[in-house]
Amino acid sequence: MTNLTAPHSPSSSVGDYLKAVWELAGDTGEAASTKDVAARLSVSPASVSNMFARLQEMGLVGYERYRGAMLTQSGRVEALRLVRRHRLIETFLLGHLGYSWEEVHEEAERLEHAVSDGFTERLAEFLGHPGHDPHGDPIPTADGALEPDDSFPLGESEAKERVRIYKVSDEDARVLDYLAEHDLVPGRLLEVREIRALDGVVTVKDEDGRVHSLGEPLARSVFVRDEP
């Protein structure tokens, strides 16, 4: 095959696996399981076993049979390159092309394998070098540094606290749409009124004085940090 991918860039499949391992096990020191990676990539477990072995050959993961895989240093770097691409592309699609939350992930997933590092950096320039994507997730820098994320779900905060929305989970597009509609977006300052243990409903007041009652699924999707 004519190699049209950038030099040193592993194939797009390899990248998918690395990113899946990163998303599942990240920097936790845990290994990602065959089953979880298979589910995330919609691929059979057998394919994952196979790929884990190959990734180890390439020095991108540490892998022990029946124990799962964890990223090596170079695997992490490679994964973060893809994450950077993905988040920059999402930022562009949402901010400039009018994509909805629903559509954006799939397109970005496809594009992140096709663009070069050169494209990525020019896009970053075009976007004004954003530090976070529209969900609030931090964008790794070109040299692989990632802002530490010490946010926690709104559901785990305490009444009376003042918190700032750091990110919103990108798992469910409907949740995202609801939150966006109510202006519960990254950067927003909230005052926690009540955390009801009984049903997990969280009541907050936003900067404009509006009060929101969020059930457990919503409260779990909003990640906040304490505001001094």
Place this chain on the structure above:
Amino acid sequence: MTNLTAPHSPSSSVGDYLKAVWELAGDTGEAASTKDVAARLSVSPASVSNMFARLQEMGLVGYERYRGAMLTQSGRVEALRLVRRHRLIETFLLGHLGYSWEEVHEEAERLEHAVSDGFTERLAEFLGHPGHDPHGDPIPTADGALEPDDSFPLGESEAKERVRIYKVSDEDARVLDYLAEHDLVPGRLLEVREIRALDGVVTVKDEDGRVHSLGEPLARSVFVRDEP
């Protein structure tokens, strides 16, 4: 393989071959030869024979052994979809991301296989639905119509004619750079002063009164139309 390409979209290789056939034989009624396609795609002739047979299976080309391939109606539609993508992407890369002529082709070539039709149309919207790419080549419409191109090389015009630059050949980036620097870009109005048969040098005067003498390689790269 997880199918991440848009529905109904042939694989990226298939698209490359269709585009190559279109670029080589276009609507001329001629067939594209194995050798030419092989050279254009940097692939062995054997691979081309193989693919021609497969493309015929799929109804995308008409193919006769030892005679080459020509696009069928549906092959042409598919090729033009890719050409549309390619030209829109180039327009974006050159106009908004600061790419140079030199870099743009390769990146667009890679991207055109990764983007969906949805992306393409949103990009078109973002760009203001341009009818031509920055070289002047017409961009096929979403429904596969392509503006007829009745331009001819500057070298074949006649002295005293007033002509307008329609497009510049994208074959040689150095030529492109020279022409851009001297403002010999699509849309420019020229008055042909002299066509010297001896060495093929063409002398023109541009809208601002500047006079340019273009040797045969340059005169061959500038395509013009008669200006009434």
Place this chain on the structure above:
DNA sequence: ATAAAAATTTAGTCTTGCCTAATCTTATAT
């Protein structure tokens, strides 16, 4: 402690595209 369930790996295929080497057709030049 052990049987059953769940997770993982191995083994064997398939498809897409590419390659080289060998053969066959067509075109060209005497």
Place this chain on the structure above:
DNA sequence: ATATAAGATTAGGCAAGACTAAATTTTTAT
């Protein structure tokens, strides 16, 4: 008209990645 050259095709392989089915290991539940 025919020998040679050029072009195209066939045959046989290889690699990446995916799959299913069967075998194995680990975990869980009694």
